[in-house]
Amino acid sequence: MTVRRTRFIATALLLLFFQVLTATGADTAKRRRGKSRRRKATHAAPADVATGSTLPERLTSLMNGSVARNSDTSLQVVDVESGGLVAEKGPRTPLAPASNMKLFTTGAAIDLLHPDFEVTTTVYMRGAVDAAGTLTGDVKVVGRGDPTIGGRFHDGHATAVIDEWVTDLKRAGVKTVRGNLIFEYGYMDTEYIHPTWPENQLVNWYEAPVAAFTMQEGCVAVRVLPSRPRGKCVVQLEPPTNYLEVENNCVTGRGLPFITRIRGTNSIIVRGGVPSRSGLTEVFVTIENPIQYFATVTAETFARGGLKVQGDVVVTGHDVRPDWQPVSQHATPLNVLVFVVNKKSQNHYAEEVVKMLGAEEKKEGSWAAGTGVVTDWLTGKIGVPAGEYHQADGSGMSRDNRASANAFIHLLRYMWKSPWREDFVSSLPYSGDPDSKFGHRLRQPPFARQVYAKTGYIVGVVGLSGYVHAASGKIYAFSFLFNRYHVGVYAVYQLQDELLREIIRGG
Numbered sequence: 053m054t055v056r057r058t059r060f061i062a063t064a065l066l067l068l069f070f071q072v073l074t075a076t077g078a079d080t081a082k083r084r085r086g087k088s089r090r091r092k093a094t095h096a097a098p099a100d101v102a103t104g105s106t107l108p109e110r111l112t113s114l115m116n117g118s119v120a121r122n123s124d125t126s127l128q129v130v131d132v133e134s135g136g137l138v139a140e141k142g143p144r145t146p147l148a149p150a151s152n153m154k155l156f157t158t159g160a161a162i163d164l165l166h167p168d169f170e171v172t173t174t175v176y177m178r179g180a181v182d183a184a185g186t187l188t189g190d191v192k193v194v195g196r197g198d199p200t201i202g203g204r205f206h207d208g209h210a211t212a213v214i215d216e217w218v219t220d221l222k223r224a225g226v227k228t229v230r231g232n233l234i235f236e237y238g239y240m241d242t243e244y245i246h247p248t249w250p251e252n253q254l255v256n257w258y259e260a261p262v263a264a265f266t267m268q269e270g271c272v273a274v275r276v277l278p279s280r281p282r283g284k285c286v287v288q289l290e291p292p293t294n295y296l297e298v299e300n301n302c303v304t305g306r307g308l309p310f311i312t313r314i315r316g317t318n319s320i321i322v323r324g325g326v327p328s329r330s331g332l333t334e335v336f337v338t339i340e341n342p343i344q345y346f347a348t349v350t351a352e353t354f355a356r357g358g359l360k361v362q363g364d365v366v367v368t369g370h371d372v373r374p375d376w377q378p379v380s381q382h383a384t385p386l387n388v389l390v391f392v393v394n395k396k397s398q399n400h401y402a403e404e405v406v407k408m409l410g411a412e413e414k415k416e417g418s419w420a421a422g423t424g425v426v427t428d429w430l431t432g433k434i435g436v437p438a439g440e441y442h443q444a445d446g447s448g449m450s451r452d453n454r455a456s457a458n459a460f461i462h463l464l465r466y467m468w469k470s471p472w473r474e475d476f477v478s479s480l481p482y483s484g485d486p487d488s489k490f491g492h493r494l495r496q497p498p499f500a501r502q503v504y505a506k507t508g509y510i511v512g513v514v515g516l517s518g519y520v521h522a523a524s525g526k527i528y529a530f531s532f533l534f535n536r537y538h539v540g541v542y543a544v545y546q547l548q549d550e551l552l553r554e555i556i557r558g559g
Contacts, residue, residue: 406446522559
């Protein structure tokens with residue numbers, strides 16, 4: 053049996069800087085599209101200015117300034133080693149945390165499963181192979197929710213892992229499968245979409261379906277290229293598949309392409325236009341029924357690779373026949389998933405991880421079981437007060453999530469002192485990080501690379517929680533949560549940044 057592992061892309065720079073500062077942070081904030089309640093126009097508020105002679109006084113003055121007074125807030129800063137309080141405002145008030153929720157999901161996964169836990173997708177066969185290469189039996193693929201089977205780690209080639217399975221089956225002597233191609237999905241449930249996610253955004257990549265089989269992160273990459281002037285644009289799908297239908301009314305000439313999916317179907321619509329000399333436009337669009345999608349793409353890839361399946365494509369919760377023999381396995385260490393969740397703020401990875409927690413700890417791969425595992429861990433092992441935390445999903449997309457700044461501080465201090473500090477902290481981007489939207493903030497010396505935190509954004513919610521390295525050498529844990537702010541979002545960012553500047557300079 054061949055075992056292949058997804059490579060963990062952690063740069064030498066991140067590791068070196070972790071050793072120097074032992075901290076990290078940031079994400080790609082998710083901006084919700086679609087209709088939202090209109091608010092009255094607000095004038096840009098003047099920046100709050102710190103007053104006072106000590107760090108606690110200066111932070112408290114900012115926390116009580118105009119931006120915070122016009123928002124629901126939960127704010128806290130402590131010395132990460134001693135737990136000594138520096139400043140706070142409403143620290144025990146549970147608020148919507150947006151993508152800050154990913155810190156709880158990944159922290160629990162690292163602590164309970166450990167970073168070297170492997171997520172496996174295994175190919176089996178049963179029956180005998182004759183001299184002509186015919187398998188009188190079946191091939192089975194068992195999925196456990198690995199979201200790396202797609203293009204992210206394979207230079208955009210979504211079926212690279214499946215190509216490897218074809219190679220391994222041929223090495224086992226198989227050219228033709230007389231029986232069925234079976235997909236066993238019972239590790240997770242079939243509630244693919246969280247019931248509290250916004251329905252008007254379900255075609256967008258950040259609300260991709262979650263299941264034991266996931267191809268291209270629950271999406272298809274729709275690629276649009278120009279053709280001859282006034283001719284129809286070229287539309288390509290990655291992975292290439294007949295599982296989806298494409299309605300192409302895009303014309304080469306002027307304008308921009310519009311790419312979407314008709315909700316409730318697997319029909320992709322491409323309209324508008326592209327300039328004749330433009331390059332590639334690529335949009336990731338979610339699909340319906342991720343298990344059947346994965347099965348169809350796998351069968352098509354087998355056929356393209358010269359592996360013929362004479363039977364049917366079958367999806368089943370469990371196939372417990374005892375005579376299965378492993379042929380190939382794709383294995384991904386948990387720390388690869390954690391890296392993508394925190395560094396890239398990838399919702400789909402976070403949701404797969406939370407269902408894995410349910411499957412491993414409670415033998416039920418569901419949102420209810422997974423969030424229950426995280427909650428039990430936080431309120432039991434870490435000591436977060438139960439009334440300060442409620443988790444609905446793994447990523448923070450749901451508006452039913454709630455957490456206080458105090459809950460985040462409990463988590464951050466626990467992970468700092470745990471054996472898994474490096475795995476947790478090094479998964480986060482940093483202020484000025486070129487691979488993160490947080491990189492646009494605090495990117496000049498002496499502030500660049502001093503803040504390691506998870507950002508979060510959905511309409512009406514801004515969060516930032518993590519670690520900050522002060523000029524004195526001290527490390528502080530902080531959590532700045534803002535809901536229902538009545539100032540511009542950039543005023544909230546500006547206040548968060550000014551709080552961090554004060555800690556760096558005076559902490």
